[in-house]
Amino acid sequence: MTAVQSPRIAHRPLGVFTRPQGSEGWRSWLFTVDHKRIGIMYGAAALFFFIVGGVEALFIRLQLATPNGSVIGAGTYNGVFTIHGVTMVFLVVMPMAAAFANYLLPLQVGARDVAFPRLNAFSFWCFLAGGVLLTSSMFIGGWFQNVPDGGWFNYAPNSGVLFSPSKGIDFYAVGLQITGIASLVSAINLIATVLNMRTKGMSLFRMPVLTWMLLITQFLLLFAIPVITVALFLLMFDRLWDSNFFNVAAGADPLLWQHLFWIFGHPEVYILILPAFGIVSEIIPTFSRKPIFGYHFMVASGIAIGFMGWGVWAHHMFTSGMGPLSVAAFSVSTMFIAVPTGVKILNWLATMYRGRLRFTTPMLYAVGVVSMFTIGGLSGVTHAIAPSDTQQTDTYYIVAHFHYVIFGGALLGLFGGFYFWWPKAFGYKLNEAWGKASFWVMLIGFNFTFGPMHILGLQGMSRRIPTYRADEGFAFWNMVASIGAFVIAIGVAMFLWNVYASTRKWRRAGRPDVGPDPWDARGLEWMTASPTPEHNFDSDIEVQKLDEFWHRKYGRDETGRVVRAAPTSQIAHDGSNTSVHLPSPSYWPIVLSAGILLVGYGLIFNLWLAAAGVALLVGAIYGWSLEPPDDPDAAGHHGDHAGELPAADEAEGRAGSPLELEEAQSVD
Amino acid sequence: MTDTAAAEVAALSEDHRTSTGISNEKLAMWLFLGSECLLFGGLISTYMFNKGRIGPDDIGPDDVFDIPFTSVSSFVLLMSSLTMVFAVSSIAKGDLRRNRIWLAATAALGATFVAGQVYEFTAFYSEGLGFTTNLFGSSFYALTGFHGAHVTIGIIMLMSLFVMSVRGNLSRERAETVEIIGLYWHFVDVVWIVIFTIVYLFPQ
Numbered sequence: 001m002t003a004v005q006s007p008r009i010a011h012r013p014l015g016v017f018t019r020p021q022g023s024e025g026w027r028s029w030l031f032t033v034d035h036k037r038i039g040i041m042y043g044a045a046a047l048f049f050f051i052v053g054g055v056e057a058l059f060i061r062l063q064l065a066t067p068n069g070s071v072i073g074a075g076t077y078n079g080v081f082t083i084h085g086v087t088m089v090f091l092v093v094m095p096m097a098a099a100f101a102n103y104l105l106p107l108q109v110g111a112r113d114v115a116f117p118r119l120n121a122f123s124f125w126c127f128l129a130g131g132v133l134l135t136s137s138m139f140i141g142g143w144f145q146n147v148p149d150g151g152w153f154n155y156a157p158n159s160g161v162l163f164s165p166s167k168g169i170d171f172y173a174v175g176l177q178i179t180g181i182a183s184l185v186s187a188i189n190l191i192a193t194v195l196n197m198r199t200k201g202m203s204l205f206r207m208p209v210l211t212w213m214l215l216i217t218q219f220l221l222l223f224a225i226p227v228i229t230v231a232l233f234l235l236m237f238d239r240l241w242d243s244n245f246f247n248v249a250a251g252a253d254p255l256l257w258q259h260l261f262w263i264f265g266h267p268e269v270y271i272l273i274l275p276a277f278g279i280v281s282e283i284i285p286t287f288s289r290k291p292i293f294g295y296h297f298m299v300a301s302g303i304a305i306g307f308m309g310w311g312v313w314a315h316h317m318f319t320s321g322m323g324p325l326s327v328a329a330f331s332v333s334t335m336f337i338a339v340p341t342g343v344k345i346l347n348w349l350a351t352m353y354r355g356r357l358r359f360t361t362p363m364l365y366a367v368g369v370v371s372m373f374t375i376g377g378l379s380g381v382t383h384a385i386a387p388s389d390t391q392q393t394d395t396y397y398i399v400a401h402f403h404y405v406i407f408g409g410a411l412l413g414l415f416g417g418f419y420f421w422w423p424k425a426f427g428y429k430l431n432e433a434w435g436k437a438s439f440w441v442m443l444i445g446f447n448f449t450f451g452p453m454h455i456l457g458l459q460g461m462s463r464r465i466p467t468y469r470a471d472e473g474f475a476f477w478n479m480v481a482s483i484g485a486f487v488i489a490i491g492v493a494m495f496l497w498n499v500y501a502s503t504r505k506w507r508r509a510g511r512p513d514v515g516p517d518p519w520d521a522r523g524l525e526w527m528t529a530s531p532t533p534e535h536n537f538d539s540d541i542e543v544q545k546l547d548e549f550w551h552r553k554y555g556r557d558e559t560g561r562v563v564r565a566a567p568t569s570q571i572a573h574d575g576s577n578t579s580v581h582l583p584s585p586s587y588w589p590i591v592l593s594a595g596i597l598l599v600g601y602g603l604i605f606n607l608w609l610a611a612a613g614v615a616l617l618v619g620a621i622y623g624w625s626l627e628p629p630d631d632p633d634a635a636g637h638h639g640d641h642a643g644e645l646p647a648a649d650e651a652e653g654r655a656g657s658p659l660e661l662e663e664a665q666s667v668d
Numbered sequence: 669m670t671d672t673a674a675a676e677v678a679a680l681s682e683d684h685r686t687s688t689g690i691s692n693e694k695l696a697m698w699l700f701l702g703s704e705c706l707l708f709g710g711l712i713s714t715y716m717f718n719k720g721r722i723g724p725d726d727i728g729p730d731d732v733f734d735i736p737f738t739s740v741s742s743f744v745l746l747m748s749s750l751t752m753v754f755a756v757s758s759i760a761k762g763d764l765r766r767n768r769i770w771l772a773a774t775a776a777l778g779a780t781f782v783a784g785q786v787y788e789f790t791a792f793y794s795e796g797l798g799f800t801t802n803l804f805g806s807s808f809y810a811l812t813g814f815h816g817a818h819v820t821i822g823i824i825m826l827m828s829l830f831v832m833s834v835r836g837n838l839s840r841e842r843a844e845t846v847e848i849i850g851l852y853w854h855f856v857d858v859v860w861i862v863i864f865t866i867v868y869l870f871p872q
Contacts, residue, residue, distance in 0.1 A: 115696070116692065192692045192699065197692075222702060223702065223706050226706040229707060241799065244803045251723070251803055625828075
């Protein structure tokens with residue numbers, strides 16, 4: 001391709017600003033386009049919002065701990081549970097999954113970076129802009145005066161100005177729109193990365209299960225986000241410019257919002273859980289020392305969930321009066337979607353069956369996901385039975401169910417992922433003793449918090465009601481749940497302490513090298529130094545098998561026993577290749593996101609501010625387009641510079657034959 | 669055609685640096701358009717859901733639509749797809765002068781369509797149909813307004829290409845950029861065919 005490059009382009013760079021340089025200091029983070037740094041920033045931001053959302057949850061539990069609670073008023077309570085839900089779904093679980101997707105997808109398919117590094121940076125900053133806008137609603141114009149207060153699914157017509165006159169719902173509509181842009185851009189980018197940037201030999205069915213699950217997640221985002229985009233636009237038009245979409249007085253049917261929201265909202269549920277499924281599918285084989293059981297079934301069940309996830313949305317609406325035929329159809333489809341999910345659970349169990357189990361912290365979290373998610377899945381199937389669901393709708397039984405799948409499934413999986421890939425990202429392991437202790441504290445606290453909610457729900461306690469009377473019989477289990485919530489908080493604090501203490505200990509010990517593959521794992525991400533060098537791999541890897549890295553490490557001797565074929569130090573890259581061309585940092589992603597943030601506040605408060613935001617946004621788009629290419633020969637691509645890498649062939653040659661048994665050492 | 673030229677053409681049409689043979693940029697545009705289908709799907713559903721929800725004496729579709737006028741402006745927009753095809757084929761052949769002409773023609777036809785829409789909106793408004801008048805008004809303006817915004821963004825991209833070409837920055841090697849913007853343009857046209865059929869032609 002470079003042969004036909006016009007010399008005119010090469011010698012006449014567009015644009016006036018030079019690109020930022022340097023890889024040290026705060027600027028290198030603000031302007032970075034490196035997928036690994038962006039992944040780390042996603043993770044850090046998600047942890048910050050996790051603490052925010054957690055504190056909100058503690059206030060809910062304080063209010064409900066005793067009958068006739070008076071810790072926060074009824075109005076504030078509406079705001080607290082709404083912002084808690086919105087924060088945890090859109091600002092915690094989704095970006096935490098994005099952290100792993102950003103960090104790991106390019107590594108797992110053997111690429112240098114994502115398909116569009118600058119767009120990747122934009123996704124992060126745009127997400128952060130949405131998060132800042134949503135979170136600021138808690139204190140702009142007074143403490144909890146302008147916070148969204150319609151529940152995370154924000155049903156019409158309660159979301160109209162008539163019933164919610166504060167600016168809270170405006171923050172909801174605009175803030176989620178902004179995080180939606182971030183998710184959409186990120187989805188396009190990551191799908192292009194997985195489909196297009198795979199290294200030689202990495203066919204689709206040699207990709208790790210995590211890569212598959214994240215790919216399916218991105219497709220779900222790609223098609224689900226535009227639906228909520230429409231719903232949020234309609235809501236915004238209604239609130240800001242007096243249109244009639246949800247105006248019942250003008251003949252509108254508020255079910256329109258429910259349908260649009262849940263056509264997005266149910267795929268969203270799988271967007272939350274599939275990344276955790278992928279993480280568990282990486283952790284369990286590693287610590288069972290077995291390949292994943294039924295790889296093709298694992299992938300196919302993920303794809304099946306991806307398709308069927310679109311046909312179950314109305315099970316959120318069984319009591320909306322949509323008619324017996326719809327209820328029956330969605331009831332059946334909902335029971336049916338439990339099948340591929342069950343396939344996954346059984347495959348994880350079969351992977352562990354007769355494996356050489358090592359109960360490290362990540363493994364504990366993974367097993368926690370399998371067991372807790374199964375409870376949540378089973379209570380989910382009970383909702384598919386429409387008559388029973390009619391009884392349970394809007395009770396604490398529902399709250400119990402979705403916390404078992406989102407906390408017990410998604411969040412535990414993501415925390416397991418933190419422990420598992422921490423050495424890859426930072427070069428040292430988190431402390432195992434603290435990790436295991438914090439796991440058990442979290443797990444026990446979790447079950448004490450959400451287990452009793454099943455009982456409360458079946459007793460008839462409604463969600464979203466700020467208090468209850470002493471004679472209703474809810475007091476005991478509510479107290480238990482509130483104590484459990486604080487136990488979870490202790491578990492999270494122990495995790496944060498672990499991060500601090502492990503980092504300090506590692507620094508004081510002179511930053512010892514943890515090695516490329518501390519867990520004896522299977523994916524390509526372990527085949528390079530820890531922390532991952534900026535250029536990922538010293539040379540392009542040619543993949544011949546699923547679990548390529550494992551098969552380079554281990555082979556079988558004549559009797560069929562698994563034996564060490566080569567030491568990791570010979571197979572893994574050491575990160576010493578400094579001749580790899582990488583994309584330069586860029587100012588524009590963060591500037592563009594700042595423009596979007598201004599537009600967001602402008603829509604809520606003052607259209608002149610929005611006009612200024614649009615000006616900044618348009619300027620940033622042109623600055624982005626006209627930014628000089630960092631290297632005329634690269635023309636935006638940096639994926640394969642195999643020609644520049646003389647060192648490549650040596651490494652390939654060493655690792656080429658996985659069965660060098662003279663060097664082998666038995667693992668048994 | 670010599671072997672070198674054939675290889676060059678092959679190199680232009682297929683990207684060997686990617687696993688699928690489709691360039692990242694083109695794949696991204698296809699994915700984006702897939703997502704856009706759901707955006708317009710949501711808006712069209714909203715319109716169909718709401719258009720009949722007006723009172724018997726309310727201003728409705730039959731009171732405002734001027735089918736012959738909108739048919740002409742639809743025809744203009746469809747013709748712009750034809751000129752877009754010429755723009756893509758001319759740059760693939762390296763004919764930069766014609767490429768500029770066709771880019772400008774496409775943008776001009778698109779602008780004519782948008783001007784027609786502005787005229788139509790003004791006329792409807794003067795007949796008493798505002799964005800806030802009733803559910804039909806809200807849904808109609810939201811759907812066609814979103815489409816008009818898409819056409820406008822397309823015109824801006826076409827004009828940007830035109831300026832790039834005048835400045836000498838749009839050569840044959842960037843033919844794919846024109847092609848990708850062409851994909852967007854054709855998509856917006858196809859969506860209009862659906863909207864025109866459902867909104868204007870279906871019996872009310």
